Amino acid sequence: MFEQLGDFTIPLWHPVVVHFPVALSITAVLAAALWLARNKLRWWRMTLILQVGALAGAIAALRTGEAMEEQSEGMAMVDQFVELHETMGERAAWALWLSIFILIGMRWAGLRETAHAGVRLRWRLIAFVVVLLAALLVGLTGHIGGLMTWGVPV
Numbered sequence: 001m002f003e004q005l006g007d008f009t010i011p012l013w014h015p016v017v018v019h020f021p022v023a024l025s026i027t028a029v030l031a032a033a034l035w036l037a038r039n040k041l042r043w044w045r046m047t048l049i050l051q052v053g054a055l056a057g058a059i060a061a062l063r064t065g066e067a068m069e070e071q072s073e074g075m076a077m078v079d080q081f082v083e084l085h086e087t088m089g090e091r092a093a094w095a096l097w098l099s100i101f102i103l104i105g106m107r108w109a110g111l112r113e114t115a116h117a118g119v120r121l122r123w124r125l126i127a128f129v130v131v132l133l134a135a136l137l138v139g140l141t142g143h144i145g146g147l148m149t150w151g152v153p154v
Helices: 002-006 019-038 041-072 076-113 121-150
Strands: none
Touching: 019 041, 019 076, 019 121, 041 076, 041 121, 076 121
């Protein structure tokens, strides 16, 4: 039985890598909420690390999606949603990029603004909202991909 575990290959990586941006961006929202509430450097750092990981996963998903699209041509559900799915994936990646730049900028501004390592509440709130919006775009992209895979619920 165990020898069979190494006997298969994964022909398309898209269904595997798409889970990373979803999981990491949701976790980043939780870290951003903790940063918002506690203003501790470790939560800012964790939010940034998770957003960078989500962006790497989104880029991998975008790149592997091309092969998946080619293999799935002619399927009604795929043909119906593929352009929207690709567009939303690109927008989600841009939102992740934006959130990373905002996180870095706010941290830099926070260090310049105060003598301690904290960032003002209004800036942390803006960062939280941007991280949340990026996660929502990632989730919406995943939902559209799920519709393409499993169909529209009745």
